[in-house]
Every structure is written in structure tokens, then in C-alpha cells.
Amino acid sequence: MKNYFKGMKAVTKMDYATYAGVILAFVIVSLCQSFGLLNRSVSGMLVPICAYVCMALSLNLTVGVLGELSLGHAGFMSVGAFTGIITSMSLSTTVPNELARVVLALVVGMIFAAITGVIVGVPVLRLRGDYLAIVTLAFGEIIKDIINCLLVGWDENGLHIALNIDGTKSIASLGLSENGIEIIKGAQGASGNDRIATFTVGFVLVLITLVVVLNLVRSRTGRAVMAIRDNRIAAESVGINVTKYKLMAFVTSAALAGAAGALFGLNYSSVSAVQFDFNTSILVLVYVVLGGLGNMWGSIIATVVLYVLPEALRSFSDYRMLAYAIVLILVMLATNNDQLKGLLAKVIPVRKKGDAIDG
Amino acid sequence: MEFLSYLINGVSLGSIYAIIALGYTMVYGIAKMLNFAHGDVIMVGGYVSFYATSFAAANLLGDEPSAGATLAATLLSVLLAMVVCTALGIIIEGLAYRPLRQAGNLAVLITAIGVSYFLQNAAQLLFGAAPKNFTPVVSGQLTLFSGQLRISYVALLTVVVCIVIMVGLTLFTGKNKMGKAMRACSEDQGAAQLMGINVNATISMTFAIGSALAAVAGVLLCSYSPVLQPTTGSMPGIKAFTAAVFGGIGSIPGAFLGGLLLGIIEAMAQAYISTQLSNTVLFAVLIVVLLVKPSGLLGKYAPEKV
Amino acid sequence: MAKKFEYEKGKMVPVPSHSIIPERDVDKSPILECSHLGIQFGGLKAVDDLNLTVGRTEIAGLIGPNGAGKTTVFNLLTKVYQPTMGTILLDGQDTSGKTTVQINRMGIARTFQNIRLFGNLSVEDNVKIGLHNQEAYSMFTGILRLPKYWKQERTAHERAMELLSIFDMQDLAGHKAGSLPYGAQRRLEIVRALATNPSLLLLDEPAAGMNPSETAELMENIVKIRDTFQIAILLIEHDMNLVMGICEGICVLNFGQIIAKGTAEEIQANPAVIEAYLGKKKEG
Numbered sequence A: 001m002k003n004y005f006k007g008m009k010a011v012t013k014m015d016y017a018t019y020a021g022v023i024l025a026f027v028i029v030s031l032c033q034s035f036g037l038l039n040r041s042v043s044g045m046l047v048p049i050c051a052y053v054c055m056a057l058s059l060n061l062t063v064g065v066l067g068e069l070s071l072g073h074a075g076f077m078s079v080g081a082f083t084g085i086i087t088s089m090s091l092s093t094t095v096p097n098e099l100a101r102v103v104l105a106l107v108v109g110m111i112f113a114a115i116t117g118v119i120v121g122v123p124v125l126r127l128r129g130d131y132l133a134i135v136t137l138a139f140g141e142i143i144k145d146i147i148n149c150l151l152v153g154w155d156e157n158g159l160h161i162a163l164n165i166d167g168t169k170s171i172a173s174l175g176l177s178e179n180g181i182e183i184i185k186g187a188q189g190a191s192g193n194d195r196i197a198t199f200t201v202g203f204v205l206v207l208i209t210l211v212v213v214l215n216l217v218r219s220r221t222g223r224a225v226m227a228i229r230d231n232r233i234a235a236e237s238v239g240i241n242v243t244k245y246k247l248m249a250f251v252t253s254a255a256l257a258g259a260a261g262a263l264f265g266l267n268y269s270s271v272s273a274v275q276f277d278f279n280t281s282i283l284v285l286v287y288v289v290l291g292g293l294g295n296m297w298g299s300i301i302a303t304v305v306l307y308v309l310p311e312a313l314r315s316f317s318d319y320r321m322l323a324y325a326i327v328l329i330l331v332m333l334a335t336n337n338d339q340l341k342g343l344l345a346k347v348i349p350v351r352k353k354g355d356a357i358d359g
Numbered sequence B: 001m002e003f004l005s006y007l008i009n010g011v012s013l014g015s016i017y018a019i020i021a022l023g024y025t026m027v028y029g030i031a032k033m034l035n036f037a038h039g040d041v042i043m044v045g046g047y048v049s050f051y052a053t054s055f056a057a058a059n060l061l062g063d064e065p066s067a068g069a070t071l072a073a074t075l076l077s078v079l080l081a082m083v084v085c086t087a088l089g090i091i092i093e094g095l096a097y098r099p100l101r102q103a104g105n106l107a108v109l110i111t112a113i114g115v116s117y118f119l120q121n122a123a124q125l126l127f128g129a130a131p132k133n134f135t136p137v138v139s140g141q142l143t144l145f146s147g148q149l150r151i152s153y154v155a156l157l158t159v160v161v162c163i164v165i166m167v168g169l170t171l172f173t174g175k176n177k178m179g180k181a182m183r184a185c186s187e188d189q190g191a192a193q194l195m196g197i198n199v200n201a202t203i204s205m206t207f208a209i210g211s212a213l214a215a216v217a218g219v220l221l222c223s224y225s226p227v228l229q230p231t232t233g234s235m236p237g238i239k240a241f242t243a244a245v246f247g248g249i250g251s252i253p254g255a256f257l258g259g260l261l262l263g264i265i266e267a268m269a270q271a272y273i274s275t276q277l278s279n280t281v282l283f284a285v286l287i288v289v290l291l292v293k294p295s296g297l298l299g300k301y302a303p304e305k306v
Numbered sequence C: 001m002a003k004k005f006e007y008e009k010g011k012m013v014p015v016p017s018h019s020i021i022p023e024r025d026v027d028k029s030p031i032l033e034c035s036h037l038g039i040q041f042g043g044l045k046a047v048d049d050l051n052l053t054v055g056r057t058e059i060a061g062l063i064g065p066n067g068a069g070k071t072t073v074f075n076l077l078t079k080v081y082q083p084t085m086g087t088i089l090l091d092g093q094d095t096s097g098k099t100t101v102q103i104n105r106m107g108i109a110r111t112f113q114n115i116r117l118f119g120n121l122s123v124e125d126n127v128k129i130g131l132h133n134q135e136a137y138s139m140f141t142g143i144l145r146l147p148k149y150w151k152q153e154r155t156a157h158e159r160a161m162e163l164l165s166i167f168d169m170q171d172l173a174g175h176k177a178g179s180l181p182y183g184a185q186r187r188l189e190i191v192r193a194l195a196t197n198p199s200l201l202l203l204d205e206p207a208a209g210m211n212p213s214e215t216a217e218l219m220e221n222i223v224k225i226r227d228t229f230q231i232a233i234l235l236i237e238h239d240m241n242l243v244m245g246i247c248e249g250i251c252v253l254n255f256g257q258i259i260a261k262g263t264a265e266e267i268q269a270n271p272a273v274i275e276a277y278l279g280k281k282k283e284g
Helices: A002-007 A010-034 A040-065 A073-090 A098-124 A129-148 A199-217 A220-230 A232-237 A242-265 A278-291 A296-336 A338-347 B002-031 B038-060 B067-100 B105-127 B153-175 B177-187 B189-194 B199-224 B234-247 B252-272 B278-292 C070-077 C100-106 C123-130 C139-144 C147-167 C182-195 C212-229 C240-246 C264-269 C271-278
Strands: A150-155 A158-163 A181-185 B141-144 B149-152 C012-015 C019-022 C032-041 C044-054 C059-063 C085-090 C108-110 C200-204 C232-236 C249-254 C257-262
Touching: A010 A040, A010 A199, A010 A296, A040 A073, A040 A199, A040 A220, A040 A242, A040 A278, A040 A296, A073 A098, A073 A129, A073 A150, A073 A181, A073 A242, A073 A278, A098 A129, A098 A199, A098 A242, A129 A150, A129 A278, A129 B234, A129 B278, A199 A220, A199 A242, A199 A296, A199 C139, A220 A232, A220 A242, A220 C123, A220 C139, A232 A242, A232 C100, A278 A296, A278 B105, A296 A338, A296 B067, A296 B105, B002 B038, B002 B149, B002 B153, B002 B177, B002 B199, B002 B234, B002 B252, B038 B067, B038 B105, B038 B199, B038 B234, B067 B105, B067 B199, B141 B153, B149 B153, B153 B177, B153 B199, B153 B252, B177 B189, B177 B199, B189 B199, B199 B234, B234 B252, B234 B278, B252 B278, C019 C044, C019 C249, C019 C257, C032 C070, C044 C070, C044 C085, C044 C249, C044 C257, C059 C070, C059 C212, C059 C240, C070 C108, C070 C200, C070 C232, C100 C108, C108 C182, C123 C147, C123 C182, C139 C147, C147 C182, C147 C212, C182 C200, C182 C212, C212 C232, C212 C240, C240 C264, C249 C264, C249 C271, C257 C264, C257 C271, C264 C271
Parallel strands: C059 C232, C059 C249, C108 C200, C200 C232
Antiparallel strands: A150 A158, A150 A181, B141 B149, C012 C019, C032 C044, C032 C085, C249 C257
16 A cells, blocks of 8 residues: 555645545534534535635636636636526426436536537637636626526426516516416526535535546646646647647636536525626635645635635624735735745745646 | 717716726736726725815815815815825835736736725725715716707816826827836836836836826716715726727727727617626627737737747 | 767768758658748748758758748748748648648657747656647546546656657656756757657757757767657757758758758858858958
């Protein structure tokens, strides 16, 4: 056993340590939950944390591995959330088993987000740098606006969908039958949903996302994507089809965000499109950057800490978001300024970073 | 006639975007960073001007102030807003961005987002979350064609201010020594430093100018839509950033053109397509323009040398 | 001083109107044939009417003063720029309309004057990226780690190590490419290019920044690569010891035009070449 570990590369060890850490965290939290050690507010945070961890991992694929700044990642989450809710609500009688319905909803959310990813990715990935960033932002806002106008209902005749473009339509215009279900009501979003997402489902999704991202990075496809990130011209010169691999990474990232969105949406009884605006994209980007680009373990830790932090700062009441902002700025300064880094290194002896993490 | 009034509305809104976009574009051109906190500096400008005018109305001016006294108070409040924002811009740059001059783009971007959070939450603590009713700097409107066309004085003032700023900045960067230093820094910071240009001072100066413009934009924006709250600056900030990219980020005439076009598109989309989807139309136009011209309307496209 | 490098050159035979190629390659069709190749940037003809033939196992040199258009020729051959005039035949096949990626798959690999490695990745991964098109498993095979993944990854690892051993770089496999010393980075770029299994290797100033003993070693290795892989090598270099030492055919470029072609001895004696490098002797 010992020899087996010795033979593994540092990269592989790091991957297994990440899996082990996630599983351990799940076991500990589940135990605490079954012994009633968690209060309501903490239990309520578990599923959203899982969803945001998946979001951060998937965004890290775009920003860290592909090296393109996306400011509209919440748009894919939104697509996943609403298609997931539509699936879950329309199937509530046909598929009474909640677990089966959650899984179906996650898969549908993932597929629709992937399709959106293709639609957004094809034009966006032709641009470079900040121009690419602003266009992802634009797409995120467009998705938000369109869902804000969306009216969806379900009855025995199937799905009814309408777009409230001029502000004159309402859910009544769908003409649902008596036992129809109103699913998405324009700007009000979706309400009265079944809350069928559980922490276990969330944990499994985190694990799946992690496996997808890490295995992708360590494969031929992932190497091609990272080659494009490091030097596009050299990647072309060794015969790598830049557009194809950029799109592959982007769509995978969008699909994973869609699944995360579906998980998130199925955890609340009401969800609206404004919850997935530019600020949400930025929030996830902060998790990714603080966790370290390309560092999946870092993304997980950063997400959990930064999600819990505002709650932990509750004792500061009104000052907590201010404190959050200050912490954010200070962390960025401390980790990116050479003089401050030198100072920190003297105080805290940090293990020298190998190339293992730069996946 | 209806079309004309929408157009004037669009030009006026576009002028505000243009003034904000100038701040984005100058900072980007020189420091190569997206200053996401720029929109919140606008909000600060709005609040300073709001409290200054309220203070003047309550304490300095009498019950029925003369037109001259009101004008003086308004001008002073705008001036005060500019001074405060300029100071704020220099402080933000010095404390948060300067230490990261050698760091990666993303680190600076996240720090800027942190600064933006900070300004919004500080404003919420200081001024409260409840929206304030801003009194427009000028009131009344011009009536033309026997009442068929009404143009508010605020709209006219906005356009005039924007043109003055545009001409001023073009002259400044073209003729003035500091302006030339700015252009040199935006081309190549290292080379500029070797030519004896104080890069840090130049960047500070850029932030100062950008923030002063943000204060002006803040006052005009709050006069245009007189609701002031801690998040007032966010969306106009994002749109102005879009405008800067639209016109070609780093280019001053580009920011002017981009802002103006964006304002007109927004006004037209609201009038003729859909109020709900006006932002969608606006962003869709941006996407199409960038696909045709990947560096914006007036941006320089520099292919990578092999 | 670098040790004198001894190398038996093949006898050069003229090929009508194009170039001269080694006698041993004359019977085989040439690997590269450019005729009337040119590109215009605005009004400037950066490369003009370039005719060049490279034999199957030839080591050819492209030299000329700074700004003569040497790297532009490489960029034309690899379609970083699309030529505005002329044709390029690779192994008899027309390359017009092809992209850089397709050109690599057709058999041209290159290195860059300003090193372009995948700096954040390990040395081994850099080589494996060169092997990209020789592996053939899908993204899903990679994510699910099906048996095909393990099999091909093992092959890729072995092949990468084998290629690294050309320059004795196996021990550096785990290091980050960006952290290697300059000379090692240049060598890694050559290994990465070789990994794509080319029939023509373009080296852009391979000896730049190397000390004389490193250069001497590089010369041996270039010849070794040609002999082992039986490929043609076209190189741009300012180090005349290297060029005169190993290049069989040499082509001199000035202001985008070929001013001389021939063997090392012929080039050294050519008055037009001396003039291009040193300037015209003043009359009187």
C-alpha cells in the first residue's frame, strides 16, 4: 500500500486527497446532522453550499483551466435552475419518487445549460481577453432578462410556454386547464416548488463535478485546453484545434453549472431570475480566484469559507458585508503583493508550492 | 415628433454613459485594469451633492432663495462632489490598486470588486438603504413646436456638459504635458518610466480625472432619474463599461461614441421594442458589433506577433 | 572556444531553378517545394518570389541579416500568415487554404524564435501535448477513465520519455516548463515539435542564447535527430559556426528576396552575401 502511494505522481496524490477531503467532510457533517448538532440555519446552508461548490468548480474550468474570464456564469446556473424546476414540477405526478425526479431534473438542467453553452460559446470564444469577458456578461444579462419575461405552465396537455415581451401577458394568458400547474410567472419567478434537493444529492453532485473536472484536466482533452491557455499560437503549431477544445471546455463548464443551478433551484420553494444576475457571477468568480486558478481543492475551501463567512460575521450585524469587503481586499493584497507575501512568509512558514496544483 | 423626443432622451442618457465610460476607458488605457468600483464612485458623487444641496437649502439659503443663490449652491455642491470623488479615486488607487501593479489582471479585478462592495456597504451604513429623492440640478423644460416637443433642461445640460468634457479631454491628452505622459504610459509603462515619466503619479492623475468625471456623471444621472440609493451606480456602471468596450476600450473618442450609441439604442428599444427587454436589445447589439469588429468600433486591433 | 564540429556532408547537386539538394535525396521527391512564394503587408513585400526546395533528409539553413524576412518565411510555411503569392508543396501536396493546425498534421513542425512553451505545465505534459494527434481517445473516455485511456496514456508517457531522452531530459519530466533554464527550454521546444511526428522540422534560431559548448552539443543533436527520424530540417540561425558546420544547403535572404543559394563554401565566397552582411565597399 505504502509503495503504491510512493509510485503515484504528486498530481494524482493531490486528486485523491481532494476526493478524500470531500468525502470526509460529508461524513462529518452527516453525522453532526443525525446527532442534531446543526441548527436550522446551518442545515439550510448545506445544499446551497454544495451548489456553489459545483459552480466554483465549473467556473474554474473556464477561468483557471481554459484561461478565459467569464462574467456571466450565473446565466448557466439560471438556465439549469429553471429547466430543473420545470422538469420537477411537470413530472410531479408521473414520477412520484423524489430522488428519481431530482436526478431527472439535474440531467435536464445540465442538458439545457449545455445547449445554452454552445449558443453562447460559439460567438463568444472568437473574442479575446476583456472583450470576451464583457460579452459573457452581456449574455448573462440577456438570459436573466429573457427568463424574467418567461411564462411557463403545465397541464395534462403538456407544457405551455409564452414570452411576456410587451408586459401585457400574465400567467393567465397560458390558458391552463383547471388542474394545471403555474410554474414560472415572469418576473416573480417560480414559486410553490417542491423542495426535493437533499444534502446527499448535493454531495454526490459535488463528487461527480469533481471527478469530471479533475479527470478532464488530466486527460488528452484537458492538456489541449491548458496548452491553449498557456500559448495559443504554440498550441496551433502542434496541431491542436483551438476552437474545438475551447468550446469543449466551455460547454462542459456550462453543463456542470446547469446541474448546480438545478440543485440550487430545487432547494427553495421560490426562485426568481434576479437571483442569478451579474452579482452572482461575480460572487462565484471571487470563490475561484481566492481558491486559486486551476486549483480545485482551493475552490472548494474558498467557497465554503466565503459562503459561511457572512453568516459567521452576523455578530457584526450591519457591518458584516463591510467586513466581508475589507477581508476580500486584504486577502487579495496579501496574496498578490510581493512585499506583503514576503512578510507573510516570514510569519507563517508556508510549504513551497509544487507544480502539482497547477493543473 | 415622438421619434425626435425619444432620440433626444437617448442622446441625453447616452451622454451620461459617455462621461462614465470616459472614466473606465482612461483607467483601462493606462492601468490596463477594469475598475469595477467606478460605478460606485458615481453613487458617492450623487450622495455628496445631495447632502450638500440639502444642507444649503436648510441652513444657508432662506425660505425663498434667489435664483442666483440656488445656482451658486448647486454649483458648489457639484464642485464639492468632484473634490470628494477625486480624493476617493486617488485613495482607492493608492491603497488597493497600487500594491497590485505587478499582480495578474484577475487579482486586480477581484480587488476592484471588493472596493465596489466596500463603497456600497459603507454608503448603506452612512446614508441608509432607503432611496433618497434627488432634486435635479436644473428644472423645467423647453417647449418647441407649440408643445409637441418638450426637452427638459437637464437633458440639454447633460449633452452640453458631455461635449465640453469630451473636447477638454481631447485637448488635455493631445497638448498638455501630463496628457502626453498619460498616452506614453498607456503605450508602454516601462518605456515611459525610462523616459523619466513618473508612472505612479500619472496613474493617480488618471484616477483623479476619471473620478471627478464620475462625480459629474453622478449628479447628472441623479438629475435624470432622481432616485438615489447605494446601488444607484451599479447598473449605469456596467452599461458604461459596456459602452467603453463597444467603442473600443482605451479610446477616448470610442468611449464617447459608444456611450452615445448605447443611450440611443436603449431609449429606442424601450420606446419601440419592449421595456423589459431593452437591456437584451442593448447587449445583443454589443455582441453583434464585437463579432464584426472584435476590438470595438474605434479600438485598435493588434494581432499577436509570432 | 567551441570544439570543432566534424560532420561529413553529402555532395550537393543542383535542382533546376529551385535549389540544390544532397545527392542522396535526388532520386526521391523533395519534401518541400516553394515556388514564387510571397506576402505583402500593405505595400511592403516582406517576402518576394521565394523559390526553395528541401530534400527528404536534408539539413538546410536560412540565413540573412536582421529583418530579412526569415521568420516570415516560417510563418508562411506554417500558415500563420496566408501567402499572397506563390505555392507551397509539402511532399508533393498543395498546402494552399490550409490552416496552421492542418499544416502540422500534414507534417511540418516548428519552434519559435521567442520561446513559446506551455509554461505552467510540466515538461512531460509539454511533450504529451505534442503527441496530441497520435493519441485518439474521446473526452468521455478521458473523464470515465475507460481502459483505452489507461492504455494510451501509458504509451504516451513512454513515448514522451523516449523523446526527452534525445536531449537527456528525462529527469526534468516533472518540472514546470517555465522554470527551466533558457537552453533547456529551447531543447524542450524541439522535443515538443518532434513529438508531432513531422517530416519537416523548422527551427527558428535554435542556438540563440546558448553558450559555445551548448551550441556544439545542439549541432550534434540536430544531426542525430535527422539521422534517427530520417526527416528534413530547415533552420534559421545567426550562429555561423552552426550554419556552416551542419547545413548542407544554405539559402541567404535579404529584404525578402533570395540573394544566394549553395553550399557553405559557395556562400562564404559569394560577394552578394558579404555585401548584405557588411555593406558595400566604398568606391575610390
